[in-house]
Amino acid sequence: MELHFAQRMSYIKASEIREILKVTQQEDVISFAGGLPAPELFPVEEINEISQLVLKEAGTKALQYTTAEGYAPLREWIAARMNLRLGTRLDKDNILITHGSQQGLDLSGKVFLDEEDLVLCESPTYLAAISAFKSYGCNFIEIPTDEDGMDMDALEKVLSTTPRIKLIYVIPTFQNPTGRTWSLERRKRLAELSAAYNIAVIEDNPYGELRFEGESLPSIKSFDKTGNILCTGSFSKIFCPGFRIGWIAGDKEIIRKYVLVKQGTDLQCNTLAQMTIARYLEKYDIDRHIAGIVEVYKKRRDVTVQCIRESFPDTIKFTNPEGGLFTWIELPEGVPARLVLDKCLEKKVAFVPGGSFYPGGNKENTLRINYSNMPEERIEQGIRIIGEVVKQYIREAE
Amino acid sequence: MELHFAQRMSYIKASEIREILKVTQQEDVISFAGGLPAPELFPVEEINEISQLVLKEAGTKALQYTTAEGYAPLREWIAARMNLRLGTRLDKDNILITHGSQQGLDLSGKVFLDEEDLVLCESPTYLAAISAFKSYGCNFIEIPTDEDGMDMDALEKVLSTTPRIKLIYVIPTFQNPTGRTWSLERRKRLAELSAAYNIAVIEDNPYGELRFEGESLPSIKSFDKTGNILCTGSFSKIFCPGFRIGWIAGDKEIIRKYVLVKQGTDLQCNTLAQMTIARYLEKYDIDRHIAGIVEVYKKRRDVTVQCIRESFPDTIKFTNPEGGLFTWIELPEGVPARLVLDKCLEKKVAFVPGGSFYPGGNKENTLRINYSNMPEERIEQGIRIIGEVVKQYIREAE
Numbered sequence: 001m002e003l004h005f006a007q008r009m010s011y012i013k014a015s016e017i018r019e020i021l022k023v024t025q026q027e028d029v030i031s032f033a034g035g036l037p038a039p040e041l042f043p044v045e046e047i048n049e050i051s052q053l054v055l056k057e058a059g060t061k062a063l064q065y066t067t068a069e070g071y072a073p074l075r076e077w078i079a080a081r082m083n084l085r086l087g088t089r090l091d092k093d094n095i096l097i098t099h100g101s102q103q104g105l106d107l108s109g110k111v112f113l114d115e116e117d118l119v120l121c122e123s124p125t126y127l128a129a130i131s132a133f134k135s136y137g138c139n140f141i142e143i144p145t146d147e148d149g150m151d152m153d154a155l156e157k158v159l160s161t162t163p164r165i166k167l168i169y170v171i172p173t174f175q176n177p178t179g180r181t182w183s184l185e186r187r188k189r190l191a192e193l194s195a196a197y198n199i200a201v202i203e204d205n206p207y208g209e210l211r212f213e214g215e216s217l218p219s220i221k222s223f224d225k226t227g228n229i230l231c232t233g234s235f236s237k238i239f240c241p242g243f244r245i246g247w248i249a250g251d252k253e254i255i256r257k258y259v260l261v262k263q264g265t266d267l268q269c270n271t272l273a274q275m276t277i278a279r280y281l282e283k284y285d286i287d288r289h290i291a292g293i294v295e296v297y298k299k300r301r302d303v304t305v306q307c308i309r310e311s312f313p314d315t316i317k318f319t320n321p322e323g324g325l326f327t328w329i330e331l332p333e334g335v336p337a338r339l340v341l342d343k344c345l346e347k348k349v350a351f352v353p354g355g356s357f358y359p360g361g362n363k364e365n366t367l368r369i370n371y372s373n374m375p376e377e378r379i380e381q382g383i384r385i386i387g388e389v390v391k392q393y394i395r396e397a398e
Numbered sequence: 399m400e401l402h403f404a405q406r407m408s409y410i411k412a413s414e415i416r417e418i419l420k421v422t423q424q425e426d427v428i429s430f431a432g433g434l435p436a437p438e439l440f441p442v443e444e445i446n447e448i449s450q451l452v453l454k455e456a457g458t459k460a461l462q463y464t465t466a467e468g469y470a471p472l473r474e475w476i477a478a479r480m481n482l483r484l485g486t487r488l489d490k491d492n493i494l495i496t497h498g499s500q501q502g503l504d505l506s507g508k509v510f511l512d513e514e515d516l517v518l519c520e521s522p523t524y525l526a527a528i529s530a531f532k533s534y535g536c537n538f539i540e541i542p543t544d545e546d547g548m549d550m551d552a553l554e555k556v557l558s559t560t561p562r563i564k565l566i567y568v569i570p571t572f573q574n575p576t577g578r579t580w581s582l583e584r585r586k587r588l589a590e591l592s593a594a595y596n597i598a599v600i601e602d603n604p605y606g607e608l609r610f611e612g613e614s615l616p617s618i619k620s621f622d623k624t625g626n627i628l629c630t631g632s633f634s635k636i637f638c639p640g641f642r643i644g645w646i647a648g649d650k651e652i653i654r655k656y657v658l659v660k661q662g663t664d665l666q667c668n669t670l671a672q673m674t675i676a677r678y679l680e681k682y683d684i685d686r687h688i689a690g691i692v693e694v695y696k697k698r699r700d701v702t703v704q705c706i707r708e709s710f711p712d713t714i715k716f717t718n719p720e721g722g723l724f725t726w727i728e729l730p731e732g733v734p735a736r737l738v739l740d741k742c743l744e745k746k747v748a749f750v751p752g753g754s755f756y757p758g759g760n761k762e763n764t765l766r767i768n769y770s771n772m773p774e775e776r777i778e779q780g781i782r783i784i785g786e787v788v789k790q791y792i793r794e795a796e
């Protein structure tokens with residue numbers, strides 16, 4: 001006789017990405033499927049040096065329990081960094097250290113969502129945010145997006161007519177999965193709407209530091225007059241993901257609620273990892289390190305975009321992202337990305353079909369390309385193969 | 399205008415322990431309040447050496463994303479260790495690595511609990527388990543306990559008459575807060591009742607390795623014939639808590655559900671921390687390390703018990719624990735531990751009043767003493783002070 005599980009377990013399913021990623025663990029597969037940063041850019045030597053230093057300087061303090069809020073010097077750095085880069089006015093008490101920005105999403109679900117509440121999100125949106133929020137029993141309303149971000153008129157219409165909306169979840173900079181960046185005007189407008197309708201916004205920002213070109217934009221949080229906007233961040237894409245150190249920033253009263261919830265969830269994040277990052281930030285120039293990542297990813301983006309232009313039919317649309325890890329391809333209507341994937345996997349090339357990124361399922365003719373984890377020559381090879389498969393599918397369908 | 403938070407936020411409150419722990423951060427306070435292991439026993443040198451080794455051997459793999467399940471060699475070690483020490487028959491696919499055993503509790507809530515479901519627990523029980531489960535909207539039924547563990551007849555009566563029970567939560571070895579250990583017979587009986595009523599058991603076991611004397615007992619999980627029993631464990635008390643590495647062990651089908659939930663929650667645990675522990679376990683003799691911890695804690699337990707005998711009135715009851723971190727004192731009826739605490743804090747001595755450990759609030763004349771984090775002479779001083787305050791309270795009340 002099976003045990004009785006929570007109702008949520010009936011809709012928490014193994015994600016398609018997870019299954020694809022299993023295939024991509026074979027060394028000879030060209031994978032555009034994950035969201036993995038380039039490991040060759042991780043500061044291994046520096047981490048080795050700094051963790052020795054921390055263990056020497058702090059000794060057992062680096063291995064003992066610490067506060068749920070996280071290591072104070074790290075929280076101070078994050079606040080200062082956000083103020084400098086994102087136009088916010090925060091101090092350490094606005095910051096909670098989390099297990100990657102993913103945990104910022106999970107804790108947001110815990111703090112805000114009751115069953116049957118509504119979360120508004122971009123269409124498409126980050127797959128694992130859907131999982132994180134869904135485990136609190138919410139439903140989603142997808143708001144249409146274009147090159148400039150979420151459609152604010154469509155959003156306002158939903159806000160003004162729908163009860164039980166608790167959160168608006170957005171990734172305004174180098175969005176996952178589309179690679180798009182919101183315009184300044186939309187950012188301001190979302191902050192206004194959040195205030196007018198008194199709805200919290202989760203501004204997810206794990207990629208914002210990785211800008212290849214164009215002007216940096218202030219965060220939505222910087223236009224927050226009511227304290228309704230929370231902003232996540234992460235060291236995964238600018239340092240290393242294995243440490244699982246990210247953060248959520250927001251109004252102090254709200255962050256205090258998150259701290260209580262964090263404590264019941266897992267007490268705190270890894271003490272040594274937090275101290276190692278903080279000491280690294282003191283001793284090394286993270287801007288220089290980030291510039292190195294940006295240089296490599298920009299080249300990979302260039303090759304990706306160039307090859308898409310050359311190898312795909314003219315009838316597709318795609319993003320030329322100004323930063324981040326992803327581009328997004330819209331195939332001609334009726335070309336199913338899942339079928340294209342099956343053919344590509346036979347040729348040892350992987351990506352994620354775009355349908356997964358729509359909470360309601362949709363747009364089976366889209367696909368997400370991650371270009372950060374493959375060297376240029378393999379990107380070239382891989383994109384050509386996908387292009388070929390798409391062209392052949394179209395030829396055969398005609 | 400305040401935002402609308404989830405209903406659970408109305409009953410997630412700052413814990414009393416958290417407030418007391420703030421006081422205990424002053425160096426001159428003698429604290430029996432936390433559950434902190436003795437930092438002077440952390441293997442700092444070895445961790446330093448091994449993490450260098452891991453970064454040298456595994457390089458960027460130690461800093462990259464890994465699977466949600468956790469690092470395979472570490473899961474293998476845990477399964478083998480449990481089989482050896484706890485009488486289970488597990489392999490790595492029975493194990494999920496979690497952020498301390500605390501996260502094992504949180505994920506258990508997520509996997510099993512709908513709002514208004516019931517959790518049965520020992521009375522008293524671990525405070526942060528109450529917080530973890532409560533955030534899923536459950537209610538608690540406390541089952542009476544005595545020196546041999548939970549009262550099985552009382553448990554069966556509740557099981558046979560109450561709908562919506564989803565979990566039975568127990569800490570059968572060196573219980574927090576009481577320091578008590580369940581008899582073999584009760585362990586067997588709980589496994590039988592779990593099977594007969596088809597209710598999952600969470601057997602929380604963060605202290606089991608720290609036995610000072612007496613015979614080791616098999617885990618409840620070892621008597622599990624239906625796969626209904628899950629068992630948590632942790633490296634916090636035998637290695638260091640700052641790494642935030644623990645585990646949950648159970649039936650493979652159920653662990654797969656936990657893995658899905660873990661993925662949406664925070665993707666995975668720290669890769670380097672997992673690899674460092676695994677490599678340490680290969681290279682060093684953890685049994686020897688644990689023997690060192692046991693030797694120190696046993697002395698501290700001895701002093702604690704000796705001083706309680708000498709300094710407290712004869713009318714109290716207390717546990718002489720066979721292992722672990724805690725003892726538990728029951729003051730005479732009508733002596734409120736919270737008032738005693740206030741007086742003790744004036745004299746720079748802290749502990750946790752026992753009332754907090756009862757989900758329904760109760761037994762204000764009890765208190766928990768943690769003896770692992772203070773040297774013997776301070777334990778002596780501190781216990782004498784508490785004893786004095788108690789005696790004085792009784793004198794004044796008479």
